[in-house]
């Protein structure tokens with residue numbers, strides 16, 4: 001693993017029309033990776049992924065966050081708040097060309113109660129304002145709340161998007177790419193979830209089982225009658241019984257830890273409670289068996 005690599009999640013907030021979508025898309029750039037994920041199964045959609053040699057930034061959408069009525073209502077939905085708590089960094093967007101209003105103030109206040117997640121303020125649409133106006137806006141934003149950084153950008157011209165990306169990446173934890181393959185497939189969530197489980201299983205035993213663990217998520221379905229719980233059924237494969245023993249650990253404790261760790265990560269990714277049904281199986285020498293490789297999702 002590259003020790004310097006960072007990966008994690010960002011969420012963009014701001015009142016309607018401030019340029020959030022345009023900014024997210026511009027950051028994701030040509031590798032736009034809007035998922036075809038099924039909204040009924042998850043609370044959170046992946047908006048796009050910023051791929052860099054040193055980092056992978058997953059931009060997530062939070063349902064409800066973009067609905068002005070929810071956001072500007074009496075209170076922020078607790079789900080939205082908990083989601084904001086789970087991401088690694090929040091981007092608060094304010095346009096350069098409009099005075100700061102009640103809506104901006106409301107959101108800034110809410111964000112200051114979010115807790116530990118750092119908030120970076122982006123002054124958007126800077127191509128629509130002159131230098132003096134931008135300077136005034138930066139000052140006004142700095143008085144709104146305590147932000148980790150404030151950066152003027154233009155999604156239109158691309159100005160300082162690299163600076164914003166660097167600032168966001170700097171707030172991500174060290175880790176492997178959350179989405180290893182680059183582009184998203186038609187089942188991005190399943191693949192991503194499998195990768196999170198694999199990572200959790202490898203932790204601590206990477207040297208012993210470097211490439212011997214494969215994970216396939218068979219099914220992700222919402223629990224009947226509950227809209228806040230997702231059942232995830234996954235199989236984890238090792239190549240030999242001796243490896244199975246390593247993964248299980250003493251009295252099954254390792255496997256239990258792996259399940260807990262993976263579940264937390266999946267919950268953070270999907271924004272919903274998760275019940276993880278994880279089965280450990282031996283697929284004899286799967287790395288050398290083309291049929292098994294295909295079954296495990298490795299295509300030629």
Ligand SMILES: Nc1nc2c(ncn2[C@@H]2O[C@H](COP(=O)(O)OP(=O)(O)OP(=O)(O)O)[C@@H](O)[C@H]2O)c(=O)[nH]1
Nearest residue numbers: 015016017018019020021022066125128154155156
């Ligand atoms: N000139 C200029 N226009 C921009 C820029 N970014 C966004 N816009 C325009 O501003 C309008 C709103 O942009 P969106 O990205 O849809 O804003 P949003 O915050 O996602 O809006 P909601 O989805 O309503 O929350 C669109 O007409 C964009 O074309 C920019 O950097 N420069």
